[in-house]
Amino acid sequence: MPISGTTDGRLRCVLPFKAAAVEVGPLRHTAARQLARWGMPAVTDEAEVIVTELATNVVKHVGDGAAATLVLEWKGDRLRLEVHDRSPALPSAKKAEHDDECGRGLHLVAGLATDWGVLLTAVGKAVWCEIPLGLGMDCRRIERAVQALERYQSAEDAPRRQGRSREASLDESAVELIADLLHWTAARGHDPDDFLDRAQMYYEGEADAA
Structure with missing residues (x-):
């Protein structure tokens, strides 16, 4: 079940999922619905590709059925996506062989994102990337409206x-x-x-x- 909220001006949604090929599509659609809820259709296509690649990498390189989490975070002019898993093995697009599917997936993520990286966590690692939103006044107004509605719903x-x-x-x-x-x-x-x-x-x- 999605867990969303507002913290320090950030809109954040946490989506736990099971690493399985059949779960990738529903996870992608759930992420797209959340972005539509936040009023950012312009980056949905890029975000869906990134979610697909990162979730698929967990299935292939951490293990089928592994517990994982997708985090969507909107702050300012960037959308940040993180996929957390419980494996400490760090992927690398630079070191991957040309025919390695994980390497190709990370190269695709790097091409779509402004920045990306991998962080070790207390229980494994998180692969993250950021997409620029190109916020104008309309988007800032939508951001304020979503924050207001999140607070209103919580009350x-x-x-x-x-x-x-x-x-x-x-x-x-x-x-x-x-x-x-x-x-x-x-x-x-x-x-x-x-x-x-x-x-x-x-x-x-x-x-x-x-």
Whole structure:
């Protein structure tokens, strides 16, 4: 089950998985859904390729059925992907032979990412890479909105949302957050419709300028 949250301005999602060929596709799709939830479709294709390569390397070089974890982290203008496993053996694209599939996979990851590397952890290692997001104002606004919704959801009654998809839950939270803001404006003696009109005009003005 995905574990997501906001820490120090970072959006973070942890996806445990079992290293098996049949698990790679579902893991890739889950990562893509999380990126869509964060509002970053522009890097989904690159991220899906990287997730596929890193997860496949765990299957081939750590072992079928091994426990592993994918971590997605968004901070500032970069998306960081990490795959953790319990093997201390460090892969190397530079040292890999030309016909080695792990080496080819890491060369592909290196070509798509701004930076990448391998870190030893307390229980094994983590292969990480970072993808540039090219954030403009629209993306920064989306980032702030997602952070606000993550905090808003954490303060809500979680059991009430059980059985619903993460996308449906996020959509419902967005509507409820807007409704709460309208209640807030009314409590301060303002006209909620006026605030909606102003927000709509602001949004349309920025969209036209984009």
